[in-house]
Amino acid sequence: MKKMLSLAALMAATLVFGTAGTATATLWDCECTLEGSQEVPPNASTATGTGSFVLDDVAGTLDYNISYSGLSSNVVGAHIHGPAPVGANAGVLFGLIPGSPIIGQWAGMSTTHTNLVATGLTYVNIHSNNFPGGEIRGQITCTPVTAVEESSWGRVKQLFR
Structure with a gap:
């Protein structure tokens, strides 16, 4: 009887946890x-910078590491702007804390925002x-x-691969 109850409990747990909804993140x-x-318009500043990012389109996060040097005067703001292709201006989507390097995460991004970043319609402006x-x-x-399987069960399985 105990074996039967244990088997039933195992099957129920597998059904509940093993079939949890999953989404595939890129x-x-x-x-x-x-x-x-x-x-826009271009200027003659000799300052330069680089940024590296990791976007998770299911978690809605953008991890960023942005550094710059050689600005002509003090920084007064830093943002991610969009939607805009190269050569066009757009409004602020996300404020960054000025300083170099700027390291952090934009969490809670909407699907629209993740799509804008993924398709090249955002820019960093210092x-x-x-x-x-x-x-x-x-x-x-x-x-x-x-592509990464995103679910609590999927994450547990990833630990054992």
């Missing part, structure tokens, strides 16, 4: 190069006193890296 490797020539509209800018470009 992890995106993204980057940008920041320069004054990418601003604003300074001398260039309040933006001293350096870099369009974020992404490449899909891998």
Whole structure:
């Protein structure tokens, strides 16, 4: 009888946990190069910067590491803007804390925001006193890296592979 109850409990647990809904996430490797020539309109700033990002389209997160140097004056703002292709301006989607490097995570992204980042319609803009509209800018470009099963059961299984 105990074996039968244990088997029934195991089957019930498998049914509940083993068939939990899953979604497949694509992890995106993204980057940008920041320069004054990418601003709209372009400027003659000699400052430069780089950004590296990892986008998870199911978790709705964008991990970022952005560094820059050589600005002509103090930083007054840093943001991710969109939607905009190269050569166009757009509003702020996400504020960044100025400083170099800027390291953090944009969590709770909407599907619209993850799609904008994945399709290259966002950019990083670093604003300074001398260039309040933006001293350096870099369009974020992404490449899909891998698909990952996203669920509590899927994550547990990943630990044992």
